[in-house]
Ligand SMILES: NC(=O)C1=CN([C@@H]2O[C@H](COP(=O)(O)OP(=O)(O)OC[C@H]3O[C@@H](n4cnc5c(N)ncnc54)[C@H](OP(=O)(O)O)[C@@H]3O)[C@@H](O)[C@H]2O)C=CC1
């Protein structure tokens with residue numbers, strides 16, 4: 001059966017790449033490509049099965065609400081997720097049994113493995129800091145990937161009974177020690193020429209371990225998006241993280 005797919009945010013950096021990927025994919029048909037000025041009714045008019053949502057933290061909630069109240073599964077990589085927003089989408093999904101929503105902080109396999117390896121390493125090191133580096137047009141900081149990575153590391157440390165990290169710094173400019181995500185410092189670099197990069201640095205007596213991932217092109221996200229599109233109908237409810245669709 002051919003899946004009828006839409007891309008919302010079709011003119012954006014990742015959305016335009018997703019349009020090409022869906023058009024080229026076997027078993028998928030691109031039936032709608034929406035930009036900021038498009039009407040969401042185009043989705044229902046085109047009888048979309050799965051919408052790929054790649055817009056902006058300010059737009060994502062409205063797009064998800066429309067899809068989930070009109071019988072459309074969603075795969076989104078848009079950032080800006082808070083517990084409050086997750087509660088809202090859980091409510092929408094509860095009212096739409098059978099529909100699936102995948103929220104993927106990162107669609108690239110390397111980034112997902114980087115998060116997994118960081119989660120595994122977390123309990124063995126006293127110190128950890130996350131540095132994420134992105135292009136200079138990125139809407140938000142820190143990145144969704146870095147936030148998720150820090151949360152996973154913090155949870156693994158807590159589960160292993162590690163104490164909170166000590167920071168004896170008493171004298172610093174505001175921001176110099178990064179943002180605090182569940183006790184893990186996260187630093188965000190924005191630089192023209194970069195795309196999406198992350199470095200998780202662990203340290204303990206006499207040694208460090210650095211887990212680094214680099215996305216050089218938006219094509220790195222496409223296999224993950226296509227996997228999400230193909231699998232989402234078999235995963236009703238909320239899935240947070242593409243790793244749940246992978247055999248990790
Ligand atoms: N999970 C992952 O693996 C990845 C996630 N991302 C995330 O995806 C999102 C988009 O990133 P990126 O492509 O770089 O951003 P861009 O700004 O290049 O693209 C976003 C596009 O969405 C459009 N848009 C905004 N609001 C709406 C709306 N309501 N309906 C339809 N289109 C809309 C924008 O239009 P306009 O230009 O007119 O504002 C723009 O064309 C970000 O949150 C980013 O962090 C990015 C890469 C990978």
Ligand SMILES: O=C(O)C1=N[C@H](C(=O)O)C[C@H](O)C1
Pocket residue numbers: 079105106107134138139142143144145146195196197
């Ligand atoms: O805006 C981007 O470019 C990216 N956003 C996602 C994030 O915030 O983690 C994924 C990837 O890092 C690219």
